Amino acid sequence: MNANLLVERNTLITSLIYCAISLLLFQSLGYVFCVSIVLVTIFKLSTTMGAVKNPSKLVVNLLAVTVIVVVFLSLGFKNTIEMFVAMLIGACALKMLQVSTAKQATSAYILNFFTYPCFYLFSQNILAFTFVAALLLFNLSQLFSVSHNLPIKVAYKNSLKKFIFSLPLAVAMVLLVPKLPPFWQLPNAKSANTGLSEDVDPFEITELSRSSELAFRALLPTAEMFQPPFYWRAIVHDQFDGKKWQMSRLQGVGLQRTYQPMGPTYSVIAEPSNTRWLFTLGDGVPASKGMNVNNFGTIFQKKLSNKAVQYEVSPVDLDDARLTRWEYGINTQLPQGFNPRASALASKWNSETNSTQEFITKMKAFFVEGDFTYSLTPPAISEKHNVDEFLFSTQAGFCGHYASAAAFLMRNAGIPTRLVSGYLGGEYNQQSNYYAVYQYDAHAWVEYYVPQLGWLRLDPTAWVAPNRMFGSLSDLAQLEQQFKDNLGISLASFSNIRAINWLRLQLEQLDFHWTRWVLNFDGKKQSSLLKALFGNKHNFLPALSVILILITVFGGWFAYLNFRNWQKQPKEIRLYNRLLDFGKVQSGSLTPKQAIELLKQKFPRAQSELDEFYELFELARYNTLRLSNEQYKRLGLLNKRIIKKAKIK
Amino acid sequence: MNQTSQNIISKLSELILGKDEQLKLALCCLLSKGHLLIEDLPGMGKTTLSHGLANVLGLSYQRVQFTSDLLPADITGSSIFNTQTHSFDFHSGPIFSQVLLADEINRASPKTQSALLEAMEEGQVTVDGTTHTLPEPFFVIATQNPLHQSGTHPLPESQLDRFFIRISLGYPDTEAEKSLIMSGNDRAFKLEDLSLALSSEELSELQKQVMSIKLSEPVVQYIIDLVSFTRDSGEFGDPLSPRASIALGLAARAYALISGRDFVLPDDIQAVFGPVAGHRLNVPCNEQISVVESIFNRVPVPM
Numbered sequence: 001m002n003a004n005l006l007v008e009r010n011t012l013i014t015s016l017i018y019c020a021i022s023l024l025l026f027q028s029l030g031y032v033f034c035v036s037i038v039l040v041t042i043f044k045l046s047t048t049m050g051a052v053k054n055p056s057k058l059v060v061n062l063l064a065v066t067v068i069v070v071v072f073l074s075l076g077f078k079n080t081i082e083m084f085v086a087m088l089i090g091a092c093a094l095k096m097l098q099v100s101t102a103k104q105a106t107s108a109y110i111l112n113f114f115t116y117p118c119f120y121l122f123s124q125n126i127l128a129f130t131f132v133a134a135l136l137l138f139n140l141s142q143l144f145s146v147s148h149n150l151p152i153k154v155a156y157k158n159s160l161k162k163f164i165f166s167l168p169l170a171v172a173m174v175l176l177v178p179k180l181p182p183f184w185q186l187p188n189a190k191s192a193n194t195g196l197s198e199d200v201d202p203f204e205i206t207e208l209s210r211s212s213e214l215a216f217r218a219l220l221p222t223a224e225m226f227q228p229p230f231y232w233r234a235i236v237h238d239q240f241d242g243k244k245w246q247m248s249r250l251q252g253v254g255l256q257r258t259y260q261p262m263g264p265t266y267s268v269i270a271e272p273s274n275t276r277w278l279f280t281l282g283d284g285v286p287a288s289k290g291m292n293v294n295n296f297g298t299i300f301q302k303k304l305s306n307k308a309v310q311y312e313v314s315p316v317d318l319d320d321a322r323l324t325r326w327e328y329g330i331n332t333q334l335p336q337g338f339n340p341r342a343s344a345l346a347s348k349w350n351s352e353t354n355s356t357q358e359f360i361t362k363m364k365a366f367f368v369e370g371d372f373t374y375s376l377t378p379p380a381i382s383e384k385h386n387v388d389e390f391l392f393s394t395q396a397g398f399c400g401h402y403a404s405a406a407a408f409l410m411r412n413a414g415i416p417t418r419l420v421s422g423y424l425g426g427e428y429n430q431q432s433n434y435y436a437v438y439q440y441d442a443h444a445w446v447e448y449y450v451p452q453l454g455w456l457r458l459d460p461t462a463w464v465a466p467n468r469m470f471g472s473l474s475d476l477a478q479l480e481q482q483f484k485d486n487l488g489i490s491l492a493s494f495s496n497i498r499a500i501n502w503l504r505l506q507l508e509q510l511d512f513h514w515t516r517w518v519l520n521f522d523g524k525k526q527s528s529l530l531k532a533l534f535g536n537k538h539n540f541l542p543a544l545s546v547i548l549i550l551i552t553v554f555g556g557w558f559a560y561l562n563f564r565n566w567q568k569q570p571k572e573i574r575l576y577n578r579l580l581d582f583g584k585v586q587s588g589s590l591t592p593k594q595a596i597e598l599l600k601q602k603f604p605r606a607q608s609e610l611d612e613f614y615e616l617f618e619l620a621r622y623n624t625l626r627l628s629n630e631q632y633k634r635l636g637l638l639n640k641r642i643i644k645k646a647k648i649k
Numbered sequence: 650m651n652q653t654s655q656n657i658i659s660k661l662s663e664l665i666l667g668k669d670e671q672l673k674l675a676l677c678c679l680l681s682k683g684h685l686l687i688e689d690l691p692g693m694g695k696t697t698l699s700h701g702l703a704n705v706l707g708l709s710y711q712r713v714q715f716t717s718d719l720l721p722a723d724i725t726g727s728s729i730f731n732t733q734t735h736s737f738d739f740h741s742g743p744i745f746s747q748v749l750l751a752d753e754i755n756r757a758s759p760k761t762q763s764a765l766l767e768a769m770e771e772g773q774v775t776v777d778g779t780t781h782t783l784p785e786p787f788f789v790i791a792t793q794n795p796l797h798q799s800g801t802h803p804l805p806e807s808q809l810d811r812f813f814i815r816i817s818l819g820y821p822d823t824e825a826e827k828s829l830i831m832s833g834n835d836r837a838f839k840l841e842d843l844s845l846a847l848s849s850e851e852l853s854e855l856q857k858q859v860m861s862i863k864l865s866e867p868v869v870q871y872i873i874d875l876v877s878f879t880r881d882s883g884e885f886g887d888p889l890s891p892r893a894s895i896a897l898g899l900a901a902r903a904y905a906l907i908s909g910r911d912f913v914l915p916d917d918i919q920a921v922f923g924p925v926a927g928h929r930l931n932v933p934c935n936e937q938i939s940v941v942e943s944i945f946n947r948v949p950v951p952m
Contacts, residue, residue: 573952588949591915621952622865623912 003149007105008048010142010152011096014112015044017135018093021119022086024131028122029086032074036067040093047097060098067094085118102146109143124272124307126514137163176530176546179523196235196275196421196442200245202400203381203390215423215442216270216279217512218435225263225315231445231457232279232437234422236296238330240411242338243386245404245419248330252300254292259285259316269310269515276301279422279437284313293318295327296418297455310520319454323416331416331449339387339408346412356415356450360458363409367402367463371395374465399461403444406460416449420457432509571632572620575639579613582643592617603646613638653855654680654907657705657847664701665694666825671816674924675702677903679852680859683813683896684769684789686754688934691794693818699750699790706847708747708788715757717800721764725774739776744768747784751791755801765789766808786852795934806887806931813896814921815928817937855906862902863912870951871915872897875922878948885930893929900925915950 019041022034040063046052055063067090075083092108092115099105116135119128137159145155220226237245265287270278278291278299285293288311293299297318301309323331349362378397381389387408390401403419410417424443426435445459566574580587583599590598596614600607616635620627627635654676661672675698678685687695696712703710713724726742743749744765751765768774769789773782791812794801809815821829847855872894880888900921905913923941932940 569952576952589946591919591950593914593916618912618914622863622868622914624863624865 003102004100006149006151007099007102007146010146011099011105011108012044012048013152014108014142015041015093015096017138018089018096021116021135022089025085025119025122028079028082029089030074030082032070033086033090036070037089037093040067040090040097044093044097054100055097057098060094063097064091064094067091081121085121088115088118102149105146106143109139109146112139124519126511129514129518172546174521175526178544178547179526196273196277198235198237198247198275198277200237200400200404200419200421200444201243202397202404202444203243203386213439214271214508214511215273215437215439216268217515218266218268218279218281218426218437219433220266220281220435221264226266226281229424230281230426230435231443231459232281232423232426233297233420234279235275235277235420236298236447237419237421238296240334240408240419242335242384245407250330251294251296251298253294255285255295255318259318261285261314261316263315265312265314267310267312269308269512269520271308271515272305274304276304278309278311280313280315282315283318284315287312287314308515308519310516317454323449323451328416331418332411332414334408334411339385341385341388342391342405342408343412345391346409349409350413356448359410359413359415360448363406363460364463367460372402372464374398374461399444402460402464403446406458407446410446410448418447420445420447429505429509429512432512434512436508436512570620572617572627572635575613575635576617579639579642582646592621599642603642605648606642606645609638609642609645613642651907651909653847653851655909658907660705661698661701665698665818666828667822668694668818670920671818672698673904673907674814674816674921677900677907677921678814679706679788680855680903680906681813681896681899682786682788682856683899684791684811686809686812686815686928687790687792687818688795688815688928689792689818693820695792695818696750696752698818699748699792702790703748703750706748706852707849708786709784710748710750711743711746712750712752713743714752715754715761717756717758719757719761721761722776724761724765725768725776728777737777739779739781741781744774745781745783747786748788748790751789753794754791755793755804757802759802759805762802762804762808766804766811769811786849786856806929809928809931810890810892812928814900814924815934816924817934859899859903859906861911862905864898864902865912867951868901868913868915868918869898871918871948872901874948874951875918875926875944878944879926879930882947887929887931889926889929893926896925897921919945 019037022029022037026034043052043055047054068087071083071086071090075086077083092111095104095108099108113136116132116139119132119135122128138156140163141152141156141159144150144159145152148155150158216232218232235247236251237247238251239246239248266281268279278286278301280297280299283297284299286299290302291299291311292302295318299311299313345366349359353359353362373396375396376398378401379394381394383389387405390397390405400421407417407419421442421444423437423441424445425441426437428435443461445457445461447455447457449455569577576592577587579599580595583602585595585598585602587595592614596610596617600610603610613635616627616631616638619625619631620635657676658669658672662669665672675685679702685699687698689695700710700712713719722742724742724744726740726745728737728739730736731738754762754765768783769787772787773780775781793804820826876889876894876897879885897918901913901917904917904921905911908917922944923937927934927937927941930940
């Protein structure tokens with residue numbers, strides 16, 4: 001096949017692939033960049049079809065400058081990772097415009113083995129894996145195609161074969177080669193994630209747009225203490241400024257004490273998010289490295305990671321018998337001069353009741369008897385006295401409204417209260433026995449403190465929408481339409497079609513196993529696997545021996561090949577090469593005569609021996625005479641003598 | 650060095666001073682039964698060299714000065730009507746000689762050039778349907794001016810290939826030029842002196858010996874490597890043909906014979922590669938050395 005045509009076709013396909021990648025990364029790379037890549041691809045398409053002439057060097061350079069400017073303007077230095085990935089994709093796409101020879105194309109395809117996996121910086125789920133793996137396989141075949149001038153189909157078959165052959169080796173390496181900590185780390189790419197935030201201001205939100213993205217999965221042991229409703233605590237907001245509920249700075253401080261576990265541990269696999277805060281059922285301390293728990297019972301990562309994290313939680317009771325003075329201070333703190341009507345109402349209830357329980361009963365009665373409704377699309381409240389406005393006029397909202405209003409009322413009565421945001425519910429997967437919790441399960445509720453009893457949970461939303469407490473929001477028939485309208489198009493919005501729901505659950509399960517067994521295959525899992533395979537010996541011994549065996553096998557094989565080549569050479573060549581090596585003469589483009597001349601200059605003492613050596617060498621090599629044994633002996637002797645003489649300085 | 654060839658070269662070097670290497674190559678061309686192309690500026694001794702070669706070998710010699718109005722018949726000869734016998738008699742042209750000196754071949758029109766080159770390749774001439782065989786040995790020495798000179802028609806690539814070796818004499822060194830000036834123009838006298846250094850039997854004996862020179866496997870491999878480099882590197886528009894590879898082997902053998910060896914060294918290949926391959930690769934004479942150097946530097950000598 002015509003080599004130029006082949007290069008042309010291959011580069012066109014690759015340009016289209018770059019285009020697809022940048023469109024898939026649209027959210028991270030920005031629309032300006034994506035549009036420019038699409039334009040470059042269109043340019044490439046038209047040059048291939050012959051509508052436009054191949055660009056000159058100047059044009060390509062100008063385009064390169066433009067793309068760099070676009071990247072700087074649209075992404076800037078804030079998102080380093082996005083910027084570099086965009087630069088890489090842009091450079092590769094432009095290179096495709098310029099490539100004309102098989103050699104250039106080959107180097108571009110080699111670079112692609114680095115470019116394509118950059119996709120993993122943004123997503124690591126099973127779909128992303130399949131996509132990138134397919135791209136890499138295809139890239140291999142394109143590499144074969146251009147470098148060996150093969151039609152793409154033939155090259156594809158070849159590379160598929162090679163890929164399949166090398167698969168067992170790759171699996172063995174992943175399983176057995178010891179996992180070393182990374183030598184360097186990239187700053188994390190910002191994942192465009194909805195989910196929880198550290199500040200809660202429900203009143204300004206008019207439409208809670210919720211996504212069907214996975215938040216985390218949990219594997220719960222079948223113990224009595226894990227019964228629905230599942231309130232997954234994540235962030236505790238203990239500071240209220242009149243508008244927003246925030247986290248105080250004390251939350252980053254880890255607890256130093258050890259606690260007695262109260263039951264079996266459970267494990268959680270959290271998807272990448274943009275906060276450090278993780279999820280627990282009630283109080284719990286992490287049994288995994290790199291995490292800690294604070295005084296508020298929130299587990300947090302010491303370092304934010306952009307990968308899915310798996311951790312074990314052992315349930316404990318963090319509560320002390322009484323609150324310290326500072327804790328009391330924080331949890332009853334309120335700014336002055338906000339929401340006078342609500343404050344008055346709270347004071348009135350407070351004077352009418354004697355205990356916290358009674359106060360709550362009064363408050364519940366107020367919500368239940370009042371005309372409150374649960375709505376995902378509440379009217380906006382932007383006034384200063386937002387709680388007043390909600391309690392006495394709009395009276396419609398979602399969990400955030402109810403929780404924050406209740407917390408405000410209770411703090412007014414001097415009850416230590418805090419707002420908790422997290423997730424409620426979860427979808428149970430029977431085949432693999434785990435709970436999947438989605439972003440649309442996000443919830444907010446209140447915790448209040450009662451002396452001797454500790455912190456208790458109160459969910460004011462449940463008074464208004466009691467069904468919300470059980471199961472996932474996706475099961476809640478009453479809000480179904482409203483909920484699905486807010487979801488946008490995703491598989492979850494079609495969950496009432498049976499086949500699609502089945503498909504969704506299967507995909508979900510596949511992704512669960514992928515995350516659990518492949519993405520989170522870390523040193524710990526590896527060592528337990530090695531233990532299972534090789535018995536309870538040293539952790540690193542089997543792995544080390546595997547590496548050593550691999551190295552010896554490969555090294556031995558190469559040494560054997562080299563030796564065979566060496567042995568095949570006639571004696572005179574071996575002796576000649578030894579002389580050259582000794583004299584550090586690069587023989588490459590020199591004829592033996594010239595090389596020997598060079599040696600004579602280097603070692604003037606051995607001139608006569610060198611001459612004699614060359615004469616015999618010439619006879620054997622170019623006169624096609626077989627040297628007698630005597631002559632061979634003489635050759636060896638001369639060789640030794642030359643080296644000896646040369647060593648004398 | 651081989652005694653006979655030593656003899657020839659020392660005689661010729663009395664005529665052309667300080668150009669032993671070129672003389673060796675010219676002799677090498679003769680021994681390989683190839684045709685010689687000498688490319689140089691006017692006044693460098695092209696004609697003297699060709700004259701001398703013919704004299705030394707004791708061969709019959711004709712010279713044609715190529716001009717733009719020269720016709721093919723002027724070289725090959727033509728049939729003329731004999732009024733007594735009432736038939737056409739063929740009057741042979743200057744090509745019917747053992748050594749033909751085609752002076753300034755690139756001044757003639759392409760038509761005349763091809764007539765000559767065809768005769769060179771076939772060893773025969775066809776005029777009016779009758780084929781006339783050329784004498785043995787038949788040896789063409791063509792001289793040509795560098796192409797940038799006015800009034801020249803460049804030889805087509807396909808016809809350049811017919812020349813076995815291209816050499817360029819170049820300016821003499823100071824010593825040689827001094828003695829040239831001292832001796833004045835006594836060329837004719839010296840040419841007389843040169844004659845019959847070699848009988849035609851001795852010549853054909855030498856030509857037979859060329860084929861008995863041993864060409865070992867690594868040397869053949871070197872030829873192959875050099876030739877494939879010109880084909881694969883993409884630097885040359887006209888890479889070397891198999892005819893060129895054969896010529897390289899032959900020239901190297903002749904060169905080894907002249908050097909008094911009965912086997913070929915890689916050094917022989919390097920010595921003949923430029924003159925044999927230069928014109929076939931369409932490399933101008935003045936760039937030949939650097940181009941050849943760069944090829945040698947990138948093609949390792951096989952062991």
